[in-house]
Every structure is written in C-alpha cells, then in structure tokens.
Amino acid sequence: xxLNCIAVDDEPLAxxxxxxxxEKTPFLHLVGKYSSAIEALQALHHQQVDVIFxxxxxxxxxxxxxxxxxxxxxxxGAGPRIIFTTAFNNFAIEGYKVDALDYLLKPFNYxxxxxxxxxxxxxxxxxxxxAPTAAPATTAPEPEEDSLFLKVEYQLVRVSYNDILYxxxxxxxxxxxxxxxxxxxxxxxxxxxxxxxLPARKFMRVHRSFIVSLDKITSLTRNNIQIGNVTIPVxxxxxxxxxxxxxxxx
Numbered sequence: 444x445x446l447n448c449i450a451v452d453d454e455p456l457a458x459x460x461x462x463x464x465x466e467k468t469p470f471l472h473l474v475g476k477y478s479s480a481i482e483a484l485q486a487l488h489h490q491q492v493d494v495i496f497x498x499x500x501x502x503x504x505x506x507x508x509x510x511x512x513x514x515x516x517x518x519x520g521a522g523p524r525i526i527f528t529t530a531f532n533n534f535a536i537e538g539y540k541v542d543a544l545d546y547l548l549k550p551f552n553y554x555x556x557x558x559x560x561x562x563x564x565x566x567x568x569x570x571x572x573x574a575p576t577a578a579p580a581t582t583a584p585e586p587e588e589d590s591l592f593l594k595v596e597y598q599l600v601r602v603s604y605n606d607i608l609y610x611x612x613x614x615x616x617x618x619x620x621x622x623x624x625x626x627x628x629x630x631x632x633x634x635x636x637x638x639x640x641l642p643a644r645k646f647m648r649v650h651r652s653f654i655v656s657l658d659k660i661t662s663l664t665r666n667n668i669q670i671g672n673v674t675i676p677v678x679x680x681x682x683x684x685x686x687x688x689x690x691x692x693x
Contacts, residue, residue: 452498480504499529510541593630
C-alpha cells in the first residue's frame with residue numbers, strides 16, 4: 444500500500460525536512476508541499492490525499508483550524524488523516540480533539556517520523572481490509588467480546604471488562620477506574636458513547652456521571668451503590684432501572 448501525502452509548513456527548512464522524510468519512505472508518496480494551510484486546502488480539492496503532515500503555528504489559517512475545516516466538510520466520508528508537526532507541546536489536547544492520527548514534536552528525527560508514518564499505514568490497511576465472508580450456518584458462534592479499546596492520548600488501549608470498577612464522566616472525558624491499578628484511564632469520549640459500547644448485562648448507568656460494573660458492587664441501598672470504599676449515588680433519572688436490578692437482590 445502506498446499513501447499519498449502532502450507536507451504543510453510555513454518554515455522552509457521544516458517543510459524541506461518533512462518532504463525529504465516522505466520521499467525516503469517506501470510506502471509514502473509526496474504529491475505536494477505547501478507553505479500555508481490555505482494553499483493546502485485549495486490543493487485538497489483537486490487531488491487525492493491520504494495523510495497530511497501539518498504544522499500548527501501558521502499565519503492566516505492554523506493547522507488546528509485547517510483540521511476543523513476538513514473534519515466539518517468530510518463528515519460521513521473518508522478524508523485525509525493528519526499528523527501534526529509542531530515545536531509546541533501545548534497543542535496536544537487540541538490535536539486530540541480534531542482526531543489527529545499522531546503528533547510529532549519538533550525537532551524530530553527520521554525514526555520518530557517513520558513511527559508515525561507506520562501508524563498511518565496500519566490505519567489505512569485496517570480500514571481497507573476486505574470484510575470477512577459470511578460463515579456457514581454450521582459454524583460455531585463467535586465468542587463474546589471480553590474487552591474494549593479506548594483512545595488514550597494517541598493510542599488505543601485495550602481494557603478488560605472484568606478489570607473495570609466504575610466509569611466517571613467528566614465533561615468531554617471519561618475516567619475509567621480499574622481494579623488492577625489505582626491510576627484511572629482517561630479517554631476523550633462521552634459517557635453516553637461509552638455506555639452504548641458496554642454490555643448491558645455487565646454494566647449499568649446509575650447517574651449522569653457514573654456507570655458501574657455490576658459484578659463489582661459490594662453493597663447497595665435504594666439511593667447509593669458501594670464499590671469498595673467508593674460510594675456512588677443513584678439519580679432519579681435512572682432510579683426505575685436500578686430498582687428493577689435491586690429487586691433481584693431482595
């Protein structure tokens with residue numbers, strides 16, 4: 444697989460370096476290099492691009508702003524993925540919010556560049572993988588999934604259902620509290636989106652800010668759930684569903 448790439452940077456030396464790195468990577472093909480995000484945006488209307496190596500701090504239109512424009516215009520369709528190249532590490536969260544594939548902090552060497560490029564290659568190989576053919580009717584059913592992947596910083600982290608104690612919603616993030624470690628996993632997603640991915644037989648939403656693992660409950664009352672030393676309230680919105688569950692215990 445060969446990925447069409449463009450490089451965007453208002454610094455000539457940085458633009459030249461990224462262009463050289465692209466050209467020396469066998470599975471990348473440089474189709475353009477631009478000194479401004481506006482030039483890149485115009486070019487994207489006329490050519491197929493898979494990956495954009497994009498600087499953030501640029502005049503007129505920043506890399507973050509370009510990423511937002513591309514995200515809005517390509518909702519529901521495939522579009523180029525972005526790898527940010529910047530000298531400022533304080534943009535990591537912003538890059539995460541626009542679903543950047545990776546984040547290269549200047550000055551970076553070819554090994555670091557290649558690691559990000561390989562991640563892009565793996566991403567496109569995954570989404571272009573042919574769908575599996577339907578299994579014969581006699582085939583045994585697939586085993587039920589026992590884990591999920593959460594996007595943590597710039598990687599996907601596998602979390603076992605059995606390791607989850609409870610999940611706490613924090614505005615744009617969720618904090619997944621685990622049995623195996625005192626440090627929770629922080630992922631940029633909504634509690635509702637995560638609720639939809641979790642098996643209902645194992646997890647229950649009991650509050651606008653909490654999902655609990657049912658088999659980790661140590662005690663409960665009509666208004667509260669105890670998981671170890673943590674007390675989690677049950678809100679009125681979820682009281683009916685919780686009461687049905689509670690009745691199974693009494």
